[in-house]
Amino acid sequence: MAEPLKVGLAGLGTVGTAVVQLLDQGREKLLARCGRAIQIVAISARSSGKKRDFDQSRFRWVGDPVALARDPSIDAVVEVIGGAGDPAKRTIETALAAGKAVVTANKALLARHGQKLAILAERHRVALNFEASVAGGIPIVKTLREGLNGASFSRIYGILNGTCNYILSRMEQDGLAFADGLRDAQRLGYAEADPTFDIEGHDTAQKLSILASLAFGTKVDPHAIYVEGISSITLADLDAARELGYRVKLLGVAVKTAQGIEQRVHPTMVPRDSALAQVMGVTNAVTVDAEGLAPITLVGPGAGGAATACAVVADLADIARGVRTSPFGRPAALMTVIRKAPMQHHEGGYYIRLLARDRPGTAATIARRLAQQKISLESIVQRHAAGSRGAAQPGRSGEAVPVIMITYATSEDAVRKALAAVRRDRVISGRPQVIRIEKN
Amino acid sequence: MAEPLKVGLAGLGTVGTAVVQLLDQGREKLLARCGRAIQIVAISARSSGKKRDFDQSRFRWVGDPVALARDPSIDAVVEVIGGAGDPAKRTIETALAAGKAVVTANKALLARHGQKLAILAERHRVALNFEASVAGGIPIVKTLREGLNGASFSRIYGILNGTCNYILSRMEQDGLAFADGLRDAQRLGYAEADPTFDIEGHDTAQKLSILASLAFGTKVDPHAIYVEGISSITLADLDAARELGYRVKLLGVAVKTAQGIEQRVHPTMVPRDSALAQVMGVTNAVTVDAEGLAPITLVGPGAGGAATACAVVADLADIARGVRTSPFGRPAALMTVIRKAPMQHHEGGYYIRLLARDRPGTAATIARRLAQQKISLESIVQRHAAGSRGAAQPGRSGEAVPVIMITYATSEDAVRKALAAVRRDRVISGRPQVIRIEKN
Numbered sequence: 001m002a003e004p005l006k007v008g009l010a011g012l013g014t015v016g017t018a019v020v021q022l023l024d025q026g027r028e029k030l031l032a033r034c035g036r037a038i039q040i041v042a043i044s045a046r047s048s049g050k051k052r053d054f055d056q057s058r059f060r061w062v063g064d065p066v067a068l069a070r071d072p073s074i075d076a077v078v079e080v081i082g083g084a085g086d087p088a089k090r091t092i093e094t095a096l097a098a099g100k101a102v103v104t105a106n107k108a109l110l111a112r113h114g115q116k117l118a119i120l121a122e123r124h125r126v127a128l129n130f131e132a133s134v135a136g137g138i139p140i141v142k143t144l145r146e147g148l149n150g151a152s153f154s155r156i157y158g159i160l161n162g163t164c165n166y167i168l169s170r171m172e173q174d175g176l177a178f179a180d181g182l183r184d185a186q187r188l189g190y191a192e193a194d195p196t197f198d199i200e201g202h203d204t205a206q207k208l209s210i211l212a213s214l215a216f217g218t219k220v221d222p223h224a225i226y227v228e229g230i231s232s233i234t235l236a237d238l239d240a241a242r243e244l245g246y247r248v249k250l251l252g253v254a255v256k257t258a259q260g261i262e263q264r265v266h267p268t269m270v271p272r273d274s275a276l277a278q279v280m281g282v283t284n285a286v287t288v289d290a291e292g293l294a295p296i297t298l299v300g301p302g303a304g305g306a307a308t309a310c311a312v313v314a315d316l317a318d319i320a321r322g323v324r325t326s327p328f329g330r331p332a333a334l335m336t337v338i339r340k341a342p343m344q345h346h347e348g349g350y351y352i353r354l355l356a357r358d359r360p361g362t363a364a365t366i367a368r369r370l371a372q373q374k375i376s377l378e379s380i381v382q383r384h385a386a387g388s389r390g391a392a393q394p395g396r397s398g399e400a401v402p403v404i405m406i407t408y409a410t411s412e413d414a415v416r417k418a419l420a421a422v423r424r425d426r427v428i429s430g431r432p433q434v435i436r437i438e439k440n
Numbered sequence: 441m442a443e444p445l446k447v448g449l450a451g452l453g454t455v456g457t458a459v460v461q462l463l464d465q466g467r468e469k470l471l472a473r474c475g476r477a478i479q480i481v482a483i484s485a486r487s488s489g490k491k492r493d494f495d496q497s498r499f500r501w502v503g504d505p506v507a508l509a510r511d512p513s514i515d516a517v518v519e520v521i522g523g524a525g526d527p528a529k530r531t532i533e534t535a536l537a538a539g540k541a542v543v544t545a546n547k548a549l550l551a552r553h554g555q556k557l558a559i560l561a562e563r564h565r566v567a568l569n570f571e572a573s574v575a576g577g578i579p580i581v582k583t584l585r586e587g588l589n590g591a592s593f594s595r596i597y598g599i600l601n602g603t604c605n606y607i608l609s610r611m612e613q614d615g616l617a618f619a620d621g622l623r624d625a626q627r628l629g630y631a632e633a634d635p636t637f638d639i640e641g642h643d644t645a646q647k648l649s650i651l652a653s654l655a656f657g658t659k660v661d662p663h664a665i666y667v668e669g670i671s672s673i674t675l676a677d678l679d680a681a682r683e684l685g686y687r688v689k690l691l692g693v694a695v696k697t698a699q700g701i702e703q704r705v706h707p708t709m710v711p712r713d714s715a716l717a718q719v720m721g722v723t724n725a726v727t728v729d730a731e732g733l734a735p736i737t738l739v740g741p742g743a744g745g746a747a748t749a750c751a752v753v754a755d756l757a758d759i760a761r762g763v764r765t766s767p768f769g770r771p772a773a774l775m776t777v778i779r780k781a782p783m784q785h786h787e788g789g790y791y792i793r794l795l796a797r798d799r800p801g802t803a804a805t806i807a808r809r810l811a812q813q814k815i816s817l818e819s820i821v822q823r824h825a826a827g828s829r830g831a832a833q834p835g836r837s838g839e840a841v842p843v844i845m846i847t848y849a850t851s852e853d854a855v856r857k858a859l860a861a862v863r864r865d866r867v868i869s870g871r872p873q874v875i876r877i878e879k880n
Contacts, residue, residue: 149753150753331472
């Protein structure tokens with residue numbers, strides 16, 4: 001039997017604690033699977049004196065995670081401290097430079113420094129594994145890095161943020177307003193006290209940037225992503241979506257176009273019978289399109305201690321077996337600068353909801369502005385506000401009537417220009433709601 | 441740059457041809473990903489003179505696949521001949537014994553000789569990869585073998601046969617009778633001229649036996665599986681399923697119970713909102729349950745040249761990178777004999793459809809027989825035969841009335857005994873229809 005893989009654990013929050021427990025529970029199975037034990041020998045955490053659910057005396061405690069990363073008795077470091085800066089960054093850099101394999105769940109750090117860290121790992125011929133950084137328990141990193149190596153990816157898109165999907169699910173299933181859905185998510189611990197990072201799409205964007213790099217071989221670049229959150233979504237939108245055969249999900253989408261890689265995060269209408277439309281609650285899901293192949297979808301728990309720890313342990317098992325792949329599935333030095341397809345050139349169908357002023361000529365004006373941009377409508381519905389729960393109220397003066405339109409494929413630019421013109425024409429109240437449609 | 445991986449391809453049917461094409465198309469990408477080229481140098485196929493879609497003169501042609509497997513200039517052999525016996529078996533054995541890595545799509549061979557071949561591969565320290573053998577383009581083998589190494593599996597179940605799922609989908613969506621759905625599948629090439637192997641569940645059973653071994657570390661043993669096909673399913677069942685909130689799918693299920701591993705293939709009622717219920721047409725899907733973890737589901741193309749070739753190429757890419765895991769994720773010598781949980785002890789809900797004779801005392805008799813076996817009913821519906829498309833005809837004498845019951849969790853044994861008693865009581869016509877319910 002080979003020597004155990006000696007692991008240093010940096011960070012002992014929910015995920016770190018779950019890793020300790022999972023390695024304990026899975027000891028025999030992992031030994032059989034890897035041909036050697038995986039053993040945590042030292043831990044670095046902010047408060048080593050805290051009461052915890054396991055016997056802490058088994059482990060050596062190291063105050064500074066960077067010192068842990070340098071410790072010559074350790075083969076691999078698990079970084080679950082979090083955050084795009086130090087000490088997480090220096091911990092990982094120090095471990096890699098010292099020839100130790102690293103497992104991390106740190107999406108923020110990878111989104112910012114992914115390529116540099118990968119180059120460092122490759123230079124020192126050690127593994128840098130990060131299954132836990134995207135979609136928790138779903139093995140999407142391994143799937144893109146190894147499992148679908150035969151495929152030429154054309155699009156990868158999915159539900160990468162459980163908080164948003166939980167809120168949208170509650171809104172749709174129970175008729176909660178956005179604010180109530182958010183409050184409920186906070187009560188259950190699915191949303192932070194300050195939920196901005198999740199609900200405005202930034203968490204999804206970081207994860208998408210990692211998946212896009214794995215799929216397309218481009219440098220990780222979250223700044224190349226167009227980001228829009230879900231806080232503007234109303235029950236009127238969800239009701240309209242239902243009637244029209246769609247559901248609204250916050251998606252991260254990376255797609256190859258003639259112009260380059262288009263990366264975007266926004267609320268999206270997905271066909272009601274698509275795999276992604278079925279995904280409710282905090283569950284995550286990713287769909288991969290490849291040339292000549294029917295779509296492949298992975299669905300599962302996106303967060304939580306157990307799911308994330310499961311991904312960390314799988315990454316450790318690969319290291320214990322001596323398996324090492326380039327972190328992003330190809331030599332990091334060959335990762336290309338992303339050729340960004342600008343959002344104005346995005347092409348697709350659009351859902352547009354307006355509050356039209358109820359006076360002569362309004363319909364004609366809107367129709368003319370759309371026609372000027374060569375936008376054709378698949379459907380148009382003028383709704384009585386009373387007919388729909390939580391629909392936007394009719395204007396105070398009783399003058400505004402909701403109008404819902406679905407366009408055929410057009411460009412972002414055309415939609416923006418048409419709606420700007422309609423606003424200038426003063427035939428609508430407030431801002432139009434625009435939701436992009438993603439076909440499967 | 442390292443030497444190319446030199447591949448010998450044994451078999452040039454749909455899959456073999458797609459492998460040649462995919463390696464051509466993906467040359468640059470694979471070179472970048474693996475750090476070396478993957479190059480087919482020799483091919484063995486039954487008729488080397490046949491006209492094909494690619495330039496055949498590039499390859500050396502070897503008549504005998506076993507000679508190909510011995511060829512010292514070859515590093516890895518792809519076996520896509522098929523069949524549980526020779527020449528596929530001898531080809532793989534010869535290649536492994538000669539220290540060559542093997543990639544195979546051969547579920548029949550693995551189901552019968554999986555452990556022996558894995559032991560041979562491990563003895564010679566070479567890879568034996570078989571992603572393509574189960575669920576085509578879905579990377580479920582890698583996911584169970586590596587991606588979810590942190591998890592302790594409790595159940596694995598899924599739609600593993602596209603032919604059956606296509607037929608059931610057509611029946612449900614278009615109201616076709618089973619025979620018409622089958623004929624349609626044959627016309628489209630989704631079903632063989634002799635469809636028995638698919639529709640009676642044997643194909644699913646072979647695949648399930650491989651997944652069960654990967655998940656539970658047991659020897660591959662298709663004979664430990666209870667198998668029932670879909671040919672008895674009628675539109676009356678699908679209509680009743682819809683009304684009751686279910687869909688009918690042919691599932692392969694392997695589940696850990698107190699008695700051992702229960703493995704079964706049968707038509708199954710799955711809740712309409714479950715991930716598996718959404719899977720229509722020839723698509724495959726597998727759900728994995730692990731302790732303390734929300735379910736993980738993988739959905740994608742289950743068969744076809746492109747999807748299968750994609751899996752073969754991913755397996756080759758791992759070999760090119762020098763990655764090698766035990767074929768079944770743990771040393772094959774440690775794979776245990778399956779402790780088979782007998783089907784009589786299966787516990788779960790049941791859908792039962794009877795044709796009850798319309799005379800005094802029938803209902804009381806049926807109720808008494810169920811009560812004697814301690815079976816409680818969640819619902820009971822007595823239907824007018826005319827109310828439902830394609831429902832079983834009323835008895836010739838006008839006497840039989842369809843009765844549909846859903847039981848609470850009970851045992852297979854209890855259901856069988858109760859229904860045998862009801863038949864002896866002569867209160868029903870024909871055989872009762874029984875469909876097991878699988879909760880998610």
